[in-house]
Amino acid sequence: MNQFRKTLLGLSTAVCMMGLTAAAQAETLKIGLAGPATGPVAQYGDMQKIGVMAAIEDINKAGGVNGMMLEGVIYDDACDPKQAVAVANKIVNDGITQVVGHLCSSSTEPASDIYDEEGVLMITAASTSPSITEKGYQTIFRTIGLDSLQGSMAAEYILDTAKPARVAVIHDKQQYGEGLATAVRDQLAESGVKAVMFEGVTPGDKDFSALIAKLKREDVDFVYYGGYHPELGLILRQSAEKGFDAQFMGPEGVVNSDLAKIAGDASEGVLATAPKSFDQNPVNQARVEAIKAKGEDPTGPFVFTAYAAVEVMTNAMEATKSTDSEKLADYIRAHDFDTAIGKVKYDEKGDLTESTFLVYRLHKDGSKTPAE
């Protein structure tokens, strides 16, 4: 009986699996979309989704890839490293071999370990931490520059343009924020500008009055903040209330219309390094119109990097006539791509050879303009 049961179970599992593979190989090719769909930074997940869905729509309209239609499947990691690992395993189990994501560097790093081992091609449109591509992965790429570039761009701007008297560097103690803050501090120090303060805040914290009083006491006139918008928004808002008037600067993690919602008028004039406004590029005009027609916002920093990630993937699939991640990875390393973010070329590690960042000034209506 036992033996019979086992056989039956084995048979039914086999049948199920055959059914699954058959379904997957039918006319659609699934692309995993991993990032936060819930939680405090879900807005960035939305940007990625808007870009990927727009790209998939355009490609499907043009006849798909190798005769297959693309389909985006959303996985929510909530920007939580533990959940990111679970999501990565689920993507592998679901038989998906192409992923755009993850978003937060601290999620992308543990997830890429799994993808590389299981032969899944991953292109992140938003993770900027250099350590992700430092482990010599085969199938991990990005369509965004690195923190080291972003940090040095911020430091250069501080040194050459802002020229403040006293700089403070604040971060949120997370991989992304602290990494950037350290890069900025070190580069300033190399040029002889010593940050008068270098401190962390706790993500999720709401009261920064003590920190602001300290900044005020130190006569700081320029604050670089490495982290995301919820904390910076509150710092700005409370600074205005307490009469602390300094120039703030952040990375692309603060470029979000929610910053203006939280901080109100206090968000006017904040500086930020962000990927170029690809929605302003005439090449993308039709795409911008199409996204606007759906009632979505094409101006987010990750919309077109995500669009480009899909383009890189599908171009490689068409050229190699394959979905095998290793073949695709080899092809991606060896070729240039014309994408929504311009010409894309990769180095051995899977990083872009050219930076895509610019310094922007943010406004209280949620828009941004290139900084003078």
Place this chain on the structure above:
Amino acid sequence: MPGIRFIWSLQMSEFSLYLLQQLINGLTIGSTYALIAIGYTMVYGIIGMINFAHGEIYMIGSYVTFIVIAGLVSMGMVSLPIILVVALVVAIFIASTYGWTVERVAYRPLRGSNRLIPLISAIGMSIFLQNFVVLSQGSRDVALPPQIIGGWAFGDPSVFEVSLSYMQVMIFVTTFITMTGLTLFISKSRMGRACRACSEDLGMTNLLGINTNKVIALTFIIGAALAAIAGLLLGLYYGVVNPFVGFIAGLKAFTAAVLGGIGSIPGAVLGGLILGVTEAMTAAFFPSEYKDVVAFGLLVTILLFRPSGLLGKPEIEKV
């Protein structure tokens, strides 16, 4: 800065002005901890259990405030005092309803059972409420533009200017009025006397013909109302709320209640203020990432030397 009026020239050293500023910051945050802590301490004082869903009631109070303010503003209401009063009344009413429901659903059916069982059901309630808000309001930060703008400044402009925003003043004043009202209620009113009797000896009070169920329900309602007031104040102060703010706020307030001596209302107030000031002072003189380390280190130290908290009475095993 616009909206900040310089009112008082004060000749003091830079250090003492800075200390004063951090003291104000600490007392502001501390008084809101105290408001939430009272909810914990009152419930503990009467039934000897911790209401772990209390932080969530605070969070709901914040959400209701945001919804009411946004609603009234979109309806064209411009008078700020009216908006705030309506928001306060609605927030207190709705949060109290939740507080009462928590008692009815998670505590009353379990009265008389092992102490651990209501504890678990309260944690269940907390998770339920958190997820209920996630599903009904979304899990993202909801922001409200600053409503009460501006403040006063004093000190020596050439040395250090201490700022005191209107919002901070409003937090002090509201907390003070609420505390006074509560103290009067507990010490003078009939119902307050019943509360004190219940905390002395629940079984005996019951035997003497007092409806203890009603008293316990009232305790939850009062605690929830105070949490709603804290929700309104902190919601307006920070301008941001998400479904997870209740957890941290609840944890801090619970710490404040334990620090002051759980079961004692003056203890909860003292504990809240000490915790708030400790956090501010730590952030003032050490890197601010250490503020939780120091605050909780202080809790452990105090409990080592005074296991029942600063103002708590040592528990006598009731026979």
